[in-house]
Amino acid sequence: MSKNRGKEGRDDYLFGEVFMQRKIKEAVFDMSFLLERGYGESSSCELVGSRYKLNKRQQQAIKGMSASETAVVHREKTKIPVENLEGTTLIIDGFNQLILLESILSEAYVFKGRDGAYRDLSNLYGTYKSVRQTEKAIEVFAEFFKKYSVLKVVWVFDAPVSNSGRMKTKLTEYANEKGYNWEVIQENNPDKFIVKSNFIGVSSDAWVLDKTKSWTNIIDVLIPENYPFLITC
Template sequence: MNNRNRGKNTGDDNLFGSEKQISKLKLAVQDMQYLLTRGYAEKASSELVGNRYRLKTRQIQVLRGASASDIQIHNRKLKQLNVPDLKDKTIYLDGFNVLILLESLLSDAYIFEGADGCFRDLSGVHGTYKRVNQTLKAIELVAGFFQKNLVQKLVWVFDQPVSNSGRIKQIILDFALENKLNWEAELQYNPDKFLAESSEIIISSDAWILDHCKEWFNLIGYLIQEEKLSVNLIKTR
């Protein structure tokens, strides 16, 4: 696979490109939500539902990312902020989560809207982050959001154990300096825990962080709408 892009995997069109596959995925997400709402474990539920609909590995990955219990969806919605809430505030941004998702979106990879209204993709860091053709455009989109909504400060948080995290941190800081943006970037050994325990507003689509943080904002949803981005979007609800 070409590392200069973060596009589709070979075979993704077969798994997600037809109405038949999307319908199957929607039914699977409904079943998964039913089981999670009744307290079944995620792993057991996804195996059961995956077998029922004969889902492939990447489809099960989407199923897990898109599904949540009724109470999780309810609680996430309660903590979700709107654009006017962001003015003059400090925001902590889940660096790799947001950057890779935007890179995937800009590369025409499939993006999935989950039961909680959050957007997720199928890419991962896997221990090393590689800059791609869409990295700068992704950062520029975040900058546009930052300036347009008069956010006071934005802190990018990256996983220290990921290879090249120091390099992307420097790219962010250099970009902020050039464009006179009040941005910071930091490396954390456990960014999920750090973000979840922060008293600031969080930007992430990581389910565990959304369940544990105080307040959050759906940046990807905002950008898709505000910037009228062309998205290879699959709604799973």
């Protein structure tokens, strides 16, 4: 089992004081402006990254934080407050949210976007590996669902990703043991599956947030207060 999803070796330098004070707000503003004008995400990020001399990891961070004003307004309009989740069914973007919470529990850098959603810098590369924080992350989610009286939880995982079947088994056994009303499924395209459902989506994927009928921001409640590795714009 991997140690954790914590910071990489140069992250303190890459996202330290200079990045925070001199680059990030301007870079996110510029990229968001380009997105609002209809420029593509990749080309906008490349242009802004070149201007501010950002490496690939820094560019990934500002990409997660940037959003057009139109997108920000839409996502805010469709967001359901966690206080209103009693008796509802949530459909979870499984790896997206699980890895994000694992990263927080590992004290990795996390980035809060203009839309209020949180993103990390982890990449699956076709394979998911549990880490030391996986069990704790599942427990934290379970406590949240119980606290806010969620009726049912549907976890959706990428079927093509290696070990997604193991995660399905892990969550199913955990739910059965605890008596939780969880359904765990694998889909070839979980994003489209989530968007087509009538349930409240839980994801930080921009495409999902733009297409889903409604969503809720669980991580906003679960992230520790004064989390030292949270970067905001």
